[in-house]
Amino acid sequence: xxxxxxxxxxxxxxxxxxxxxxxxxxxxxxxxxxxxxxxxxxxxxxxxxxxxxxxxxxxxxxxxxxxxxxxxxxxxxxxxxxxxxxxxxxxxxxxxxxxxxxxxxxxxxxxxxxxxxxxxxxxxxxxxxxxxxxxxxxxxxxxxxxxxxxxxxxxxxxxxxxxxxxxxxxxxxxxxxxxxxxxxxxxxxxxxxxxxxxxxxxxxxxxxxxxxxxxxxxxxxxxxxxxxxxxxxxxxxxxxxxxxxxxxxxxxxxxxxxxxxxxxxxxxxxxxxxxxx
Numbered sequence: 001x002x003x004x005x006x007x008x009x010x011x012x013x014x015x016x017x018x019x020x021x022x023x024x025x026x027x028x029x030x031x032x033x034x035x036x037x038x039x040x041x042x043x044x045x046x047x048x049x050x051x052x053x054x055x056x057x058x059x060x061x062x063x064x065x066x067x068x069x070x071x072x073x074x075x076x077x078x079x080x081x082x083x084x085x086x087x088x089x090x091x092x093x094x095x096x097x098x099x100x101x102x103x104x105x106x107x108x109x110x111x112x113x114x115x116x117x118x119x120x121x122x123x124x125x126x127x128x129x130x131x132x133x134x135x136x137x138x139x140x141x142x143x144x145x146x147x148x149x150x151x152x153x154x155x156x157x158x159x160x161x162x163x164x165x166x167x168x169x170x171x172x173x174x175x176x177x178x179x180x181x182x183x184x185x186x187x188x189x190x191x192x193x194x195x196x197x198x199x200x201x202x203x204x205x206x207x208x209x210x211x212x213x214x215x216x217x218x219x220x221x222x223x224x225x226x227x228x229x230x231x232x233x234x235x236x237x238x239x240x241x242x243x244x245x246x247x248x249x250x251x252x253x254x255x256x257x258x259x260x261x262x263x264x265x266x267x268x269x270x271x272x273x274x275x276x277x
Contacts, residue, residue: 026050028221042262051219051262053199055101056108056125059158063266064121069112072120073143077104078136084167093129093167101127106161107137109144114156115270120148123158126200131161133205134168138175141209145182149189154273158196159210163203176208183212192276194269197224197247197256215272216256217265218247224256 024035028050038045042062043052060069084090098104106128111120122144124131141157148155164172186193195213197206199222207226210216218224225245233240243249250256260268 024052027052044262049220049261051199051221053126053160055127056103056123056158059123059198060108060121062262063123063156063158063269064112064114064119065116069110071108071110072147073109073140074104076136076139078134078168080167081135081171082167082169084169090167097128101125103128105136105140106131106133107140109140111147111151111153114266114273117270117273118151118153119156119273120144120151120153121156121158124160124205126160126162129165131159131205132163132165133161133172133175133203134165135171135175137165138172138178141179142175142182145179145186149182149186149191152189152191154191154276155183155186155193156196156269157193157209157213158198159201159205160198161201161203161205161210163205173204176204179209180212183209187214192273194272196265196269197222199223202226202228211255214276215258217258217260217268218250218256219265220247220259220261222247224250 022035023032024038025032026045026048028045029048031045031047033045033047038052043054043058044050045052078094080090103125107122107124109120109122111118113119122141124137145155164176166172183193193213195210195216197210197216197218199219201210201222201224203226206224223245224247229240229244241249247256247259251259258268
């Protein structure tokens with residue numbers, strides 16, 4: 001029988017396994033932030049106020065009173081008129097994005113109440129094919145606008161898009177004129193339209209309905225424009241100013257009316273609607 005027992009020294013360098021998904025890296029300040037803290041802050045970085053991209057469903061809960069939303073044109077599904085195929089077919093891309101986002105298209109439209117005020121709202125979702133505007137997106141936004149005109153209520157469109165959907169070619173580009181015409185009729189009826197721009201808003205969306213609002217609001221630091229900065233620099237052969245195409249830059253140059261933080265968005269839109277009645 002041994003008088004002394006040799007014990008193994010404790011491994012002080014042993015790493016503790018941290019579950020995945022507890023932390024998130026901010027795209028702006030590059031800090032590692034506790035995910036729960038970001039979620040509590042409405043998906044806004046508590047260190048630098050960077051507004052993370054959120055889904056259309058998340059934004060819907062932030063803007064529309066609970067239990068009042070009724071979806072419009074939710075049964076319209078995209079087709080493949082050009083039989084388009086690049087590295088994979090358009091049909092496969094649509095199915096892939098449906099599973100990934102839980103949506104049937106890149107926009108949710110419907111009617112509801114915002115602090116008691118009846119409104120019709122369309123919210124784009126960048127998680128579905130980059131929020132690209134195809135024929136169904138254009139049709140849903142047009143129908144929502146016509147519904148707002150018919151019922152005599154304000155229209156709110158929240159944009160988040162990379163632009164027109166190339167897989168539908170001319171069918172996609174035609175949506176710019178169609179939605180713009182519907183918005184013109186809404187304005188002729190003397191009804192307010194508030195456009196909310198989020199990160200990013202580009203291409204055919206910014207070239208049409210996103211910039212047609214009676215009041216145009218943007219979230220802080222949102223990228224907004226038509227073409228990307230590299231394309232512009234190559235075209236004009238000049239270096240662009242710092243923060244070019246950011247919401248604050250557009251506000252300083254008179255292209256938008258307000259920059260509003262996410263936590264204040266609903267109350268700001270509500271106050272504007274009461275003034276525009």
